[in-house]
Amino acid sequence: MTLKAQYTEHSMQVAYTPKQLRARIRYGEYQTNTSGQCQGFVQGNVVILPEDWAADFLRFCQLNPRPCPLIAMSQVGDPLLPELGDELDIRTDIPRYRIFHGGELMQEVMDIVNHWRDDLVTFVLGCSFSFEEALLADGLEIRNITEGVNVPMYRTNIPCRKAGRFSSDMVVSMRPMLAADAIRAVQICTRFPSVHGAPVHIGDPSLIGIHDISSPDFGDAVSIHEGELPVFWACGVTPQVALETARPPLCITHSPGCMLVTDLPNSKLAVL
């Protein structure tokens, strides 16, 4: 066995720390989605905007904390986010980035070192991985995980509050549950307001403008078993829709599923 093969075999068994995983990402050793990596640590959605768009976006997040729970915001032009991770550099530490011009996806890249500018501001928003981990730890089933697919997401008719050039109806994710589990999920998720918090709707999808639960607008459909209620959470795709509509000249995001892995334990996001 070569030294490299030994290293690879060994690396399969290693649970990397967030800092170690970010280093691997930085050096091109890890280039795929981060689901299931660094369990117990917060992963974040990333939005990078020019300074003259950042104030509106910040206000949009503050007015709509359920779909846009802001975990951190950088200084203007500073690629570091020390409050989220030791040596964390937003230009290199995400596996894949998407670059949008005027709301149009232009390219997908492995780092943004050559795209960085002194006027860019980074926003990190909480994601559902954190609360899914808390639900699983309590013994609840999460159907999209059981079925090995992306969570189903739907456009709704629930309006977000408008902030400058940003507006959108809320996008929600859906996890089917028995009523007793849905009640337990409300309790657990209420502890985590910065990763979307409690569900926004339970039951009849048509009451929030969803007309076909079997055809999600994003992600994959999942089975809903007899006696289960669909349980809907505000979803981090909402700000992406708002960004597509607002069409800023430049916007950089993570690629779906390829999140920013932080040093924050999920438990630090619990308000109690």
Added chain:
Amino acid sequence: MTLKAQYTEHSMQVAYTPKQLRARIRYGEYQTNTSGQCQGFVQGNVVILPEDWAADFLRFCQLNPRPCPLIAMSQVGDPLLPELGDELDIRTDIPRYRIFHGGELMQEVMDIVNHWRDDLVTFVLGCSFSFEEALLADGLEIRNITEGVNVPMYRTNIPCRKAGRFSSDMVVSMRPMLAADAIRAVQICTRFPSVHGAPVHIGDPSLIGIHDISSPDFGDAVSIHEGELPVFWACGVTPQVALETARPPLCITHSPGCMLVTDLPNSKLAVL
């Protein structure tokens, strides 16, 4: 205007303290149900049993805290409950009592001074008045209050855990709500485990063995508006059903709606 008429007119406007109301009850000046009295203070369901039945009933409460949330238990033979109220005497301080022999209602009385025995033990269980007050304070509508009727209650097929001679399926109360209000109600009631806590079921009544939501087993039917979900809470009628089935030789309870008014602020029952 006579002195007595002046007193009566004045008394209509007085908000009695719990201690004052208990004194009025003790002296026969207040003989009806306590709903809406002494707002902000805990009212309790009362069960009085001989010592040789008390251990089983205590264990039934401990095994089934949702329908039987125990707030206080007296010493054997002691009619006072100092932890619930200054000078509170369980023999005189409830407007009406019911006396059961072998599970059969024998009489309704205004005090139990002549029925008291040295082997009796008093149990006080939390009641829904406390959480209804918290829901109203948050701006939620409670349909049975809006419609001026008793809350509808239903027998279910949710088994309680058996304790000695006590067993029962759970009885639940129902309040219809829009989904967002139901989610908020879960959050609020979770803070109050000793007054039944979070709902036990939301949605399809047949899943918990209720076949006709318009025909409650106890209390009155209420309107369910379009788009509302029935929300079900564990109910304090459950231990009454268990007592009827167990048929202890003697059991004394409050009359429905004529509760024990305590000195405990409702807020003291909040776990956070």
